[in-house]
Amino acid sequence: FATVLDCNGRPLTLDRPRVVGILNVTPDSFSDGGLYANLDAAVAHGLAMVEQGADMLDVGGESTRPGAADVSEQDELARVLPVIEALAARTDKPISIDTSKPEVMRAAVAAGAGMINDVYALRREGALDAAASLGVPVCIMHMQGEPRGMQDDPRYDDVVGEVHRFLTDRLFACELAGIDRRKVLVDPGFGFGKTLEHNLELLRELRRFTDLGAGVYAGLSRKSMIGTITGRSAPADRAAGSVAAALIAVQQGAKLVRVHDVQATVDALTVWHAVDANRPARRKD
Numbered sequence: 001f002a003t004v005l006d007c008n009g010r011p012l013t014l015d016r017p018r019v020v021g022i023l024n025v026t027p028d029s030f031s032d033g034g035l036y037a038n039l040d041a042a043v044a045h046g047l048a049m050v051e052q053g054a055d056m057l058d059v060g061g062e063s064t065r066p067g068a069a070d071v072s073e074q075d076e077l078a079r080v081l082p083v084i085e086a087l088a089a090r091t092d093k094p095i096s097i098d099t100s101k102p103e104v105m106r107a108a109v110a111a112g113a114g115m116i117n118d119v120y121a122l123r124r125e126g127a128l129d130a131a132a133s134l135g136v137p138v139c140i141m142h143m144q145g146e147p148r149g150m151q152d153d154p155r156y157d158d159v160v161g162e163v164h165r166f167l168t169d170r171l172f173a174c175e176l177a178g179i180d181r182r183k184v185l186v187d188p189g190f191g192f193g194k195t196l197e198h199n200l201e202l203l204r205e206l207r208r209f210t211d212l213g214a215g216v217y218a219g220l221s222r223k224s225m226i227g228t229i230t231g232r233s234a235p236a237d238r239a240a241g242s243v244a245a246a247l248i249a250v251q252q253g254a255k256l257v258r259v260h261d262v263q264a265t266v267d268a269l270t271v272w273h274a275v276d277a278n279r280p281a282r283r284k285d
């Protein structure tokens with residue numbers, strides 16, 4: 001995958017693992033309870049995360065947590081466009097749009113977004129063509145079922161193998177549509193139609209996804225897998241567990257982690273990088 005992704009004129013350099021700050025602009029954001037439902041608060045939070053070291057911001061206007069209801073195109077546009085425009089004017093960091101709707105992709109990129117983050121992996125009607133014509137990097141993610149019912153009874157014979165096969169197929173679909181594989185990131189979709197055991201197996205085997213020639217992207221922050229393991233029922237209490245999970249993902253080869261707790265994660269990855277980057281070259285014996 002490319003070491004520098006051109007995100008609508010804003011570079012994202014993947015020479016080391018990078019941190020994506022989550023900016024939910026939905027009334028029911030699962031962990032910040034719609035704190036950023038209004039524009040000024042959302043923009044302030046986005047800029048605060050950049051100050052804390054976020055390398056990119058991920059703006060989402062449709063909650064895709066389990067049981068979430070669908071959002072109309074116009075509602076989603078009304079939520080995300082003002083935020084993307086305001087942020088693009090006030091930071092030079094890349095901004096990704098977390099959406100599955102082609103028209104939201106187009107409008108968001110026109111407003112300044114530089115990456116498409118699609119939890120449906122461009123499977124919606126027109127999404128592949130929209131992404132291909134926009135030419136910005138894309139993150140494609142695995143989900144079993146739909147947000148409404150994906151956690152009812154997730155089942156796999158071989159969760160890693162099936163998720164790997166899905167991402168392989170979607171990568172191929174991207175290439176057929178004219179999207180350069182080097183501009184695609186792949187994501188196993190933690191919490192999207194997976195039990196705790198499935199999520200743990202995917203994290204344990206995350207390195208298996210680095211053979212696809214695409215950067216690996218992971219979204220673990222404050223999810224129920226962290227809560228169940230640590231006993232932290234309130235998402236806001238899951239920062240330490242989330243940082244631990246992000247570090248494990250990075251140690252397994254992930255290049256991007258999508259997080260709520262930016263500063264803590266940035267510091268953890270800085271410590272990891274100091275140790276990893278200064279590794280003495282292997283002795284020629």
Ligand SMILES: Nc1nc2[nH]c(SCCc3ccc(S(N)(=O)=O)cc3)nc2c(=O)[nH]1
Nearest residue numbers: 064065066141187189190191219223224225
């Ligand atoms: N690429 C990418 N984009 C994402 N967007 C989101 S929104 C989170 C929705 C959610 C919340 C909570 C749970 S749960 N039941 O596991 O706590 C699941 C899904 N996530 C991801 C992710 O991972 N990758």
